[in-house]
Amino acid sequence: MTDPSAAGGAALTASVLPRADGTPFAFDTNTQGVAMERIAINPTSFSVGLGFDQALLITGRRRELICSAQDSVDETGTPVHPGDLAAQLAKSLDNLEAVLAEAQMALSDVVRLNIFTTELSTLFRHFSAITDRFNGSRFATTVLGVPSLAGPDLMVALEATAMD
Known part of the structure; x- marks a missing residue:
């Protein structure tokens, strides 16, 4: 190093x-x-009301965790909750939290969350489930509609970057 x-x-x-x-x-x-400091960069404020920042300027960081997309799978990698985006989103968040915990981090350390979904309109109806789970900790985000994910029953995947 x-x-x-x-x-x-x-x-x-x-x-x-x-x-x-x-x-x-x-x-x-x-x-x-x-200590790491997050400085929200929002030239306009619409995103703050939606629970995310347009950008975050990070200073003083020590560790960076780059997470592969987490989706709605059980411990064996088998997809769960086919056809239920809300349940898949909850399971994807559970899986993301497990990865963060393994690195001794939490959702509050996430500075970027990319969301991939096969059902954009349904995801937006459930977007508050994400911001509620983050409990006021905002992040930069990109939401992408995609034709398919890694498995035919998967509807949402969360890709995160965390820093502390």
Whole structure:
């Protein structure tokens, strides 16, 4: 790993935290103890009322978690809740929270959430389920209507970036 202090950045040190199963994993922390700050960038305010920001300027970050899309599958990868977008959205959020927890993060650490759906109008009717689950923590987002997802019964997938 390159030490960014050589290029004028903050020096990093390796830290070790346990995973949910107790095995350790290493990550880098800012030795100056700078906390991450989110600065909402909203040239117009319509998005704030919808529960997301047009952009987030992140300063002082230490860790970045880039999540593959999480969808409505059980522990074996089998799709659940076919034909029910609301239930699939809830399960996708559960799965996203599980990935975040494994990295000792939470939904409040998500700075970008890309949403892929085969049913745009239905998703928008249930969008408050996402913002309610985030409990006031806003994020940058892109919502994309797609003809299909990884499985024929899947209707929604959530791709997130989290930082702390």
